[in-house]
Amino acid sequence: MPESTLTxxxxxxxxxxxxxxLADVPETLLYGEDVAKxxxxxxVTRGLWKDFGDRVFDxxxxxxxxxxxxxxxxxxxxxxxxxxxxxDFLLVALDQLVNQAANVRYVSEGRLTAPLVVRxxxxxxxxxxxxxxxxxxAFLLHTPGLRVVMPSTPQDAYDAMVAAVHDDDPVVVVDNRxxxxxxxxxxxxxxxxxxxxxxxxxxxxxxxxxVTWGAVTHQVLAAADRLAEQSVAVTVVETPWLNPFxxxxxxxxxxxxxxxxxxVHEAGVCAGxxxxxxxxxxxxxxxxxxxxxxxxxxxxxxxxxxxAAALLPDxxxxxxxxxEFTAA
Amino acid sequence: xxERLEADLHAMWRIRAFEERVQAWCGSGDVRGSVHLCIGQxxxxxxxxxxxxxxxxxxxxxxGHGWAIARGAPxxxxxxxxxxRATGVNGGRGGSAYxxxxxxxxxxxxxxVGAGASHAVGAALAGRHDGTDRLAVTVFGDGAMNQGAxxxxxxxAAVLDLPVLFCCENNRYSELTPIRDMMRGDxxxxxxxxxxxxxxxxxxxxxxxxxxxxxxxxxxxxxGGGPAFVELxxxxxxxxxxxxxxxxxxxxELAADAEAEPIARAQAALxxxxxxxxxIEARARDEVDRAAAAALAxxxxxxxxxxxxxxx
Ligand SMILES: Cc1ncc(C[n+]2csc(CCOP(=O)(O)OP(=O)(O)O)c2C)c(N)n1
Numbered sequence: 312m313p314e315s316t317l318t319x320x321x322x323x324x325x326x327x328x329x330x331x332x333l334a335d336v337p338e339t340l341l342y343g344e345d346v347a348k349x350x351x352x353x354x355v356t357r358g359l360w361k362d363f364g365d366r367v368f369d370x371x372x373x374x375x376x377x378x379x380x381x382x383x384x385x386x387x388x389x390x391x392x393x394x395x396x397x398x399d400f401l402l403v404a405l406d407q408l409v410n411q412a413a414n415v416r417y418v419s420e421g422r423l424t425a426p427l428v429v430r431x432x433x434x435x436x437x438x439x440x441x442x443x444x445x446x447x448x449a450f451l452l453h454t455p456g457l458r459v460v461m462p463s464t465p466q467d468a469y470d471a472m473v474a475a476v477h478d479d480d481p482v483v484v485v486d487n488r489x490x491x492x493x494x495x496x497x498x499x500x501x502x503x504x505x506x507x508x509x510x511x512x513x514x515x516x517x518x519x520x521x522v523t524w525g526a527v528t529h530q531v532l533a534a535a536d537r538l539a540e541q542s543v544a545v546t547v548v549e550t551p552w553l554n555p556f557x558x559x560x561x562x563x564x565x566x567x568x569x570x571x572x573x574x575v576h577e578a579g580v581c582a583g584x585x586x587x588x589x590x591x592x593x594x595x596x597x598x599x600x601x602x603x604x605x606x607x608x609x610x611x612x613x614x615x616x617x618x619a620a621a622l623l624p625d626x627x628x629x630x631x632x633x634x635e636f637t638a639a
Numbered sequence: 640x641x642e643r644l645e646a647d648l649h650a651m652w653r654i655r656a657f658e659e660r661v662q663a664w665c666g667s668g669d670v671r672g673s674v675h676l677c678i679g680q681x682x683x684x685x686x687x688x689x690x691x692x693x694x695x696x697x698x699x700x701x702x703g704h705g706w707a708i709a710r711g712a713p714x715x716x717x718x719x720x721x722x723x724r725a726t727g728v729n730g731g732r733g734g735s736a737y738x739x740x741x742x743x744x745x746x747x748x749x750x751x752v753g754a755g756a757s758h759a760v761g762a763a764l765a766g767r768h769d770g771t772d773r774l775a776v777t778v779f780g781d782g783a784m785n786q787g788a789x790x791x792x793x794x795x796a797a798v799l800d801l802p803v804l805f806c807c808e809n810n811r812y813s814e815l816t817p818i819r820d821m822m823r824g825d826x827x828x829x830x831x832x833x834x835x836x837x838x839x840x841x842x843x844x845x846x847x848x849x850x851x852x853x854x855x856x857x858x859x860x861x862x863g864g865g866p867a868f869v870e871l872x873x874x875x876x877x878x879x880x881x882x883x884x885x886x887x888x889x890x891x892e893l894a895a896d897a898e899a900e901p902i903a904r905a906q907a908a909l910x911x912x913x914x915x916x917x918x919i920e921a922r923a924r925d926e927v928d929r930a931a932a933a934a935l936a937x938x939x940x941x942x943x944x945x946x947x948x949x950x951x
Pocket of ligand 1: 344372374396400403700702750751752753779780781782783784808810812813814879
């Protein structure tokens with residue numbers, strides 16, 4: 312596939328990546344609830360069924376069978392890309408990810424593998440109920456053997472999906488639905504497949520390092536811009552890949568910014584991955600002073616938009632927290 | 640007979656008018672987030688709930704506004720919930736897809752497909768241990784029949800002989816996909832029968848027919864016969880969620896569904912007896928309008944209290 316460019320929103324970028332993988336990798340299958348004929352409840356898989364026939368298909372509402380069949384098909388040489396419509400629904404079939412998929416390579420000493428991709432989306436959108444609002448990456452990250460990525464831009468969404476499909480282990484690609492219909496951007500397609508992993512230094516500055524991932528990256532960048540107007544420059548490292556995690560870039564940045572580290576994520580802070588990032592920095596001896604974690608408090612997420620907004624980090628709360636942090 | 644017909648029509652109009660108001664509020668932005676309406680499916684809730692006793696426990700899905708109303712939850716706090724008001728049945732925490740009104744025997748919606756089935760099993764189990772003859776009812780769609788959790792719940796209730804009524808609202812669609820693409824054959828009742836559970840398929844657009852079937856099944860279950868399964872054959876006249884353009888349905892199908900829907904049918908039945916349903920509709924709409932206006936004037940949910948109620 313030759314390199315070229317495409318102007319798409321996030322959903323379009325995922326669609327383009329799936330199309331490329333279906334075209335380039337004959338072992339891929341794409342399936343899930345409403346993904347084929349309807350083209351996905353968010354329209355992300357639109358048109359793929361028409362072009363790839365029975366390698367793209369709709370399934371019953373049976374998450375356990377969706378994930379379990381992906382494990383079995385992957386063990387037999389296919390590369391299934393399966394959709395779990397909302398990350399919350401992963402929980403009804405977590406056995407297939409945690410007990411099953413994540414064990415295949417390890418326990419068989421590599422004689423069996425499960426190169427599957429789970430596509431899902433999470434996050435909070437106004438009026439979503441408590442069972443459709445959770446940010447569950449920490450659940451996944453506690454499971455060795457599962458790769459996890461949470462892109463925030465069309466280009467990253469494209470690159471992450473292509474890399475995930477070519478990776479030889481189970482990868483969970485977690486979108487945030489609030490990103491799907493954002494601005495269209497020009498992305499580069501058709502580049503050689505990159506390895507999974509990596510991060511982006513999105514802003515540079517000496518006041519502190521801010522590590523973030525997923526949709527809230529945009530709020531962090533907005534907050535960083537506001538801080539810059541107030542003459543406080545922070546380094547922002549976006550780490551879309553949470554496993555493998557780019558420790559090197561993060562630790563180097565923290566060291567360069569005087570050991571000051573803040574982590575911002577949309578998920579709850581209690582036992583969140585932010586705690587892991589902070590701990591790694593502490594263990595590496597690069598922290599000085601207290602770190603900062605910004606995320607949702609340990610509570611359930613209510614449906615009323617005003618109530619949910621009171622819990623979730625936005626550009627204002629992030630800006631406020633970072634300003635206090637960098638002033639301290 | 641005539642009173643019954645009128646009462647059913649009134650009950651169905653209350654639900655219809657409520658749903659139409661919610662639909663309008665989705666358009667105006669007063670209600671935000673994803674909302675699943677039961678327009679066209681009103682006869683099931685009205686028929687089933689008509690046979691329930693006060694202490695019975697009902698567990699519904701996200702398409703549950705009609706079930707909450709039929710169970711007797713008042714309109715204003717239901718509206719207030721959807722509007723995110725402090726006076727909502729759940730103070731704005733539940734929203735459209737996950738609300739509850741347990742003081743009315745409505746033990747909640749569920750937005751995880753199939754998850755409520757086992758809750759009903761537990762409610763029946765609790766009833767056995769607290770010495771009541773509580774019937775537990777769970778409502779789910781045809782698509783939910785493909786969840787392992789539903790099969791597990793049905794078998795569990797069967798082997799324990801628990802009084803659970805499994806109500807499957809077969810509107811032929813799981814979101815955007817027809818049930819014919821998702822299972823072989825169309826006999827949902829066979830799955831219950833295979834587990835040793837008596838199962839009946841009924842015209843889910845006829846509240847009287849539903850009531851008759853449920854009366855028998857519920858009585859047998861309460862008397863120790865174990866669970867029962869009823870398939871309510873119905874249709875939704877609207878999309879899966881508000882805003883769903885329904886590209887997966889043909890015009891002919893929509894027309895046939897409009898023909899079969901329960902309210903028009905009940906109006907026609909009344910007309911055959913020389914009666915007019917218009918006054919009943921007007922009365923229901925008036926109740927709904929007043930509840931809607933009151934809910935709109937209610938105060939917003941209080942963000943300062945958002946962290947309350949996580950623990951005792
Ligand atoms: C476990 C789970 N999987 C998927 C979904 C997404 N989803 C919500 S409603 C729905 C369709 C359910 O169809 P059906 O059971 O027939 O009920 P209906 O909506 O027709 O009332 C799906 C797939 C979900 N909420 N929960």
